[in-house]
Amino acid sequence: MTTIVDRSSAYCVVGAGAGGLAAGKNLREFGFECDVIERADDVGGNWYGGNTHSAAYDSVHLITSKPYIQYDDFPIPAHYPTYLGREHAHAYLRSYAEHFGVHEHVQFGRTVERIERRDGSPDWFVTLDGGELRRYAGVVIANGHNWSPRYPEYPGKFDGETLHSCEYRDPEPLRGKRVLVVGGGTSGCDIAVESSQNAASTSLSIRRGCYYWPKYLFGMPTDVLYETVLKWRMPRPVVRFFGSLFLRLNSAGRPEQYGLPKPSHKLLEEHFVINSTLLYHLGHGDIGAKPDIAELCGDRVKFTDGSEEAYDVIVYATGYRMTEFPFIDRTYLNWGGRTPQLHLNAFHPEYDNLFVIGYFQTSTGNWPIMDYQSQLMARYLHLLRTDPQRAVWFKRAKATPMAAAQLNGGIRYYDSERHWLQVEHFSYRALLRKLVRRMNVEPPAAARGGVLAEEADATAATRPRSHA
DSSP: OOEEEEEEEEEEEESSSHHHHHHHHHHHHHEEEEHHHEEESSSOOOTTTTTOOOOTTTTOOSSSSSSHBBBBTTTOTTTTHHHHHHHHHHHHHHHHHHHOOOOOGETOOOEEEEEEOOOOOOOOOEEEGGGOOOEEEEEOSOOOOOOOOOOOOOEEEOOSSSEEGGGGGOOOOGTEEEEEEESSSSHHHHHHHHEEEEEEEEEEEEESOOOEESSSSTTTTTTHHHHHHHHHOOOHHHHHHHHHHHHHSSSSSOGGGTTOOOOOOOOTTSSSSEEEEEHHHHHHHSEEEOOOOOEEEEEEEEEETTTTOOEEEEEOHHHHHOOOTTTBGGGTEEEEEEEEOOOOTTTSSSSEEEESSSOBOOOOOOOHHHHHHHHHHHHHHHOOOOOGGGGGGHHHHHOOOOOOSSSTTTTOOOGGGGGGTBOHHHHHHHHHHHHHHHOOOOGGGGGGGGHHHHHHHHHTHHHSSSOO
16 A cells, blocks of 8 residues: 655645746745655756756747846846846746745655545645655646647658757757758747858748847837836737837838748737847848748658758747646646636636646746736635635635636737737736735745845856856
């Protein structure tokens, strides 16, 4: 008979990335024990270069600037670059975990195999690698959703090398080769630009048109300008007008001028593509623009415009599938249709001890949003434990799931898998903040971190190499 390790006074947090660390920090602030289960040997999730499961390539940088990616209660050091690279991002997340005492509660090199309920118990039974079985008071799933790579299906067969962007680390496998990058999102653009500086030739195949935003507009980070416009609470058509104007006045022009397809949707109806160098390299002939693939023909690729070219490598930067979590049955997550039906994409309508943090897609600023989700979760649990009547209003509200379609701020995103979890960050963030304030409870002052913020910043400052 399997021995059950009794952790029924604690919560199990799955994953020590940005969402899991925020969940652990907020649970601890309200006096909840937690075990953070992480399969890598350090925190940071995708942003830890030593994580063999990370999908972040060596040259990756955030597309959100410092003011809108940092946690509200833990500023990014002033000397860090405006857009953090992987090393700076990892150092920041690690110093956050150490500052708030979460790091010591992370169990590294462990994998969650199964999460389930047993024998009518309200607790959750978590099976780890090696068959270890633990009983927990609750579970917080925070391991992200971009982990099952999507490969498009084309007729024919390609005889060369293929890899998904999640497998791409550096340009060495592309050096001196004829490379085709498929997909016009941020990763596809980054990889195509890096390939153009190392490969013998580089082409970029894009099925549908996108709007390409530079990282800076009028001398300031693009998201800083965009947030300023959103704060004015202008109607969406007006925001779209100014956005189009900004792109015309302060960018390299329209995508179709460079051979890319013209967008068939309106501005702001898609996840942002942030890249300042793609159009430059297209304009200089470093990258060739290609339409969608029609057929794979051995060492050649036929495109929908009838052209053919020979390639040695195809890199599929085609995103991820919204698949089920491998360690928990979909029935536990109120799965309906494409995705789980959760209130605010985080709160189960029935269970008060099962949460999903970070299960959303935004164009910018997701780390602090994960923190707001976690703040709301921890306050709700605290009120259930100390004054249940004060939590009744939220218990009733979450009984009716509020999915992503209700959180889009009036935007109708075009229908694609990448938008199934899309939320409009500004209105979603504001709603979470409002609900946190309505909870009207704060953690004890003694639980708000173990070291001074200045000391944490100094610690973080010594870790990364220059990566500006």
